[in-house]
Amino acid sequence: MTDLTAAALPSLAATVSVPTYDRAAVRARIVHFGVGGFHRAHEAMYLDRLLEAGHTEWGLCGVGVLSFDAPMRDALAAQDNLYTLVTTAPDGTSTARVVGSIVQYLFAPDDPEAVVAKLADPDTAIASLTITEGGYGIDDATGAYVPRDDLTLADLEGSAAPRSVMGLLTEGLRRRRDAGIPAFTVMSCDNIQGNGRVAHDALVGFAELRDPELADWIAANVAFPNSMVDRITPVTTDETRAAIAEQFHIDDRWPVRSESFEQWVLEDSFSAGRPPFDEVGVQLVADVEPYELMKLRLLNASHQAMSYLGILSGAAYVHEVCTDPLFVAFLRGYMHREAIPTLRPVAGIDLDAYCDQLIERFGSEAIRDTLARQVVDGSDRLPKFLLPVVREQLAADGPLDHAALVLAGWSVFLEGRTEAGEPTPAVDSRLAELRTIVTEDPAALLDYSPVFGELGQSARLREAFLAARASLAERGARGAIAEVVGG
Numbered sequence: 221m222t223d224l225t226a227a228a229l230p231s232l233a234a235t236v237s238v239p240t241y242d243r244a245a246v247r248a249r250i251v252h253f254g255v256g257g258f259h260r261a262h263e264a265m266y267l268d269r270l271l272e273a274g275h276t277e278w279g280l281c282g283v284g285v286l287s288f289d290a291p292m293r294d295a296l297a298a299q300d301n302l303y304t305l306v307t308t309a310p311d312g313t314s315t316a317r318v319v320g321s322i323v324q325y326l327f328a329p330d331d332p333e334a335v336v337a338k339l340a341d342p343d344t345a346i347a348s349l350t351i352t353e354g355g356y357g358i359d360d361a362t363g364a365y366v367p368r369d370d371l372t373l374a375d376l377e378g379s380a381a382p383r384s385v386m387g388l389l390t391e392g393l394r395r396r397r398d399a400g401i402p403a404f405t406v407m408s409c410d411n412i413q414g415n416g417r418v419a420h421d422a423l424v425g426f427a428e429l430r431d432p433e434l435a436d437w438i439a440a441n442v443a444f445p446n447s448m449v450d451r452i453t454p455v456t457t458d459e460t461r462a463a464i465a466e467q468f469h470i471d472d473r474w475p476v477r478s479e480s481f482e483q484w485v486l487e488d489s490f491s492a493g494r495p496p497f498d499e500v501g502v503q504l505v506a507d508v509e510p511y512e513l514m515k516l517r518l519l520n521a522s523h524q525a526m527s528y529l530g531i532l533s534g535a536a537y538v539h540e541v542c543t544d545p546l547f548v549a550f551l552r553g554y555m556h557r558e559a560i561p562t563l564r565p566v567a568g569i570d571l572d573a574y575c576d577q578l579i580e581r582f583g584s585e586a587i588r589d590t591l592a593r594q595v596v597d598g599s600d601r602l603p604k605f606l607l608p609v610v611r612e613q614l615a616a617d618g619p620l621d622h623a624a625l626v627l628a629g630w631s632v633f634l635e636g637r638t639e640a641g642e643p644t645p646a647v648d649s650r651l652a653e654l655r656t657i658v659t660e661d662p663a664a665l666l667d668y669s670p671v672f673g674e675l676g677q678s679a680r681l682r683e684a685f686l687a688a689r690a691s692l693a694e695r696g697a698r699g700a701i702a703e704v705v706g707g
Contacts, residue, residue, distance in 0.1 A: 221465060224318065224472045226300040232318060235468050236304065239320035241271045246279035246323045249343055250495075251335075251404075253385050254350035255282035255292055260319065261305055261453040261478035263348060263409055267321040269500040278495040281324040281344075283335055285351075285371070285385055293327045295473035301325055304475040306464055308586040315480075316468045328388060332381045339392025339404070345492040347392070348407040349419060351385055353600040354649060355410070356422040360603035361673030365425025368649070376429050386426035393427075393442065394434050403441040405491045409449050412604055413516050414509070416446035416487065445487040448512040450519065452581060453478040454589040479587050481577075485511040510564045513608075514571070517559045519578055521605040523594040525554050525622065526582070528629035530591050531645065532638050533697040538589040542582035546698060549705045551579065554622035562612040592645035598630055599650045599671050607675060614678055621684060621704050628688035629697065631665050634658045639696050662689055 222228050229238045250267070252259060263280075270278050282301075284293050296303070301322045308314045328335050338344060349355075357367030367373060367386075374380070375387030382391045393403055406423060408415035423442070427435035454460075456474055464475045486497060488504040498504050505511070523538075529550075530541040541547040555575045563571070595601075606623055613620045633644050634654050648654060650670065657664050663686060666676030675681065691700040 221469055221471050224299045224302055224304065224470055226302065229302075229318065232470060236316040236318055236470065238318045239268065239272065241274070241276060241320070243279075243320050243323055245276050246271060246321075247277045247343060248279040248281035248324045249277055250279070250346045250348055251281045251283060251338055251344055252348045252350070253283045253285060253388075254352075254355075255284060255289070255296075255322070255325070256350060257456055257476045257478075258449075258451065258453045259350045259409065260303060260322075260476045261307075262449055262451050262482070262484065263350075264319055264321045265305055265317075265482075266484065266497065266500050266502060267495065268317070268319045270495050270497075271321055273499060275495060279323045280321050281326060281338055282322050283326050283328060283388075285328045285383065285388070287329060289327065290329075292474065293325055296322065296325050298473060304464060304468065304470050304472045306468070306475060306477045307480045308477065308584065309480040310580050310584045310586075312584075312586040314467065314586070316464070316470075318470075328383055332383050332388065335388050336382065336391045336395065339388065340395035340399070340401070342396075342401050344404050346405045346407050346490070346494065347389055348409055349385065350409050352410060352597070353412055353604060354597050355385065356412075356418050357386070357425070358418050358421055359670065360600070361669050361671070363421070365422055367426070372426070376426070378430060386423055389423055390427050390430060390434065390438075393438055394431070397434065397437050397441075403438070403491045405443045405445065405494070407445055407447065409447060411449065411516065411520055413512055413608070414446055415512075416444035416489075420444040441491065443489045443491040445489045446508040446512065447487065448483070448485040448508050448515050450483040450515055451478050451481060452587060452589055454587060455593055459588075477587070479581055479584060481581055483515075510566045511569075513563050514566050514569065514574065516605050517562060517609050518555055518575065520601070521559060521609060522551050522555065522578065522582070524598070524602060524606050524630075525551060525626045527591040527594040528598075528626060528633045529697045529701060531595070532629060532632060532692070534638060534640055534642075536591060537585075538591060538594070539583050539585040539587070541591070542579060543585075546701055546705065548579060550622065550701045551582075553705060554626075557619050558613055558622050559609050561616070561618060562609050595633070595645065596647045597649060598633075599648050599654060602627070602630065603671055603673075607672070610681065611675055614675075614680060620681070621688075621707065624681065624684035625688040625691070625700055625704055627685055628692055628700075631658050631662050631685075631689065632692055634665075
């Protein structure tokens with residue numbers, strides 16, 4: 221067994237692919253906030269390819285902002301910022317690559333000034349983000365900037381050095397403006413419709429509360445490209461570490477396992493230059509929206525559709541439900557009857573084939589993705605993935621029985637017990653409030669405006685939701701699904 225370090229790369233090359241570029245010569249021109257599994261399986265992987273192709277000016281400086289980022293800081297520090305990415309195809313075939321694109325890591329709680337200085341450095345061209353749907357502080361129902369997290373609220377008070385993502389970005393941009401340095405690009409890589417627009421509204425909203433003139437400068441000078449990102453990446457567990465160690469003989473503190481499929485559709489709009497992303501498989505387009513709607517309403521919404529009902533019925537893994545003919549029929553019904561009619565034409569994509577590919581990807585047992593991972597912060601995810609489909613179907617007087625059953629399943633999931641009496645893996649920033657609502661009056665969940673906005677006032681949605689709740693109570697998850705599929 222070999223510990224993963226830069227010195228060990230020559231000895232590892234016999235079993236895994238390793239960087240052949242000179243990492244000491246790499247310039248970290250991209251500052252990335254949120255160095256988790258998805259980032260390391262996606263953007264960092266694409267940049268590793270660019271570095272391997274000789275574009276050594278496009279390395280990464282990772283930034284951790286939250287206290288629970290400290291273990292990532294420590295793991296990367298012990299491994300010279302290297303990690304192993306193992307990708308697995310639907311047939312179970314795996315390949316491994318040691319990724320070297322992260323050449324620096326800063327932990328904001330230790331030294332926020334170092335992060336601001338890096339952002340203000342003229343060599344920094346892009347600040348990229350994977351800070352989750354809830355990290356932007358945008359109210360789903362109104363679109364207003366309404367931050368809730370303690371770090372951002374403390375930064376808005378302005379009594380100390382910035383420590384939140386928006387605070388650090390704003391201060392970095394302020395210094396660039398004052399020094400006459402062009403603005404960097406802010407590039408969101410989160411699974412949010414219009415993620416560039418959301419990042420714009422969050423950063424400009426924060427700056428307006430601190431310095432309206434700076435907010436105007438940011439709005440006029442910073443590019444916020446929209447993007448669609450896709451690669452299923454389960455959370456790394458001790459089981460993941462052990463399996464990778466056994467198969468590839470690498471002792472890696474924090475490896476990443478993902479599916480082999482990868483996709484990144486990116487709006488070609490940048491303030492201060494960009495890497496030649498198109499050389500390594502990124503699709504650069506003028507309009508991302510058709511692609512992101514496809515992904516959000518088919519892939520991401522399907523994760524919601526399978527997970528609440530799957531958990532209630534006793535399943536734990538994505539592949540369990542996505543190799544079950546009943547669940548597969550339900551997912552296909554949702555995709556074809558309810559989601560696809562709300563999409564715009566997607567250039568170069570056969571939507572029927574895309575849905576088939578999704579079922580194949582979901583059914584990969586080798587990935588071992590958990591249903592619990594899909595339902596973290598459901599109150600942030602459902603308004604972005606599923607409710608836009610409901611909204612358009614209501615406007616068109618179209619079908620919504622699949623979506624209504626998913627929402628009913630969410631409400632039962634929030635009550636806290638599966639059909640077998642086991643606790644549900646409910647993790648949500650609004651959990652206490654939501655649980656109180658569904659315990660007292662499940663129908664009142666539709667009145668919860670931070671999730672449903674005005675949508676919950678639809679008499680048709682309310683009728684469908686209550687009917688689905690009754691079906692779950694009478695028949696259980698599988699029986700309720702069978703009724704929808706049969707209908």
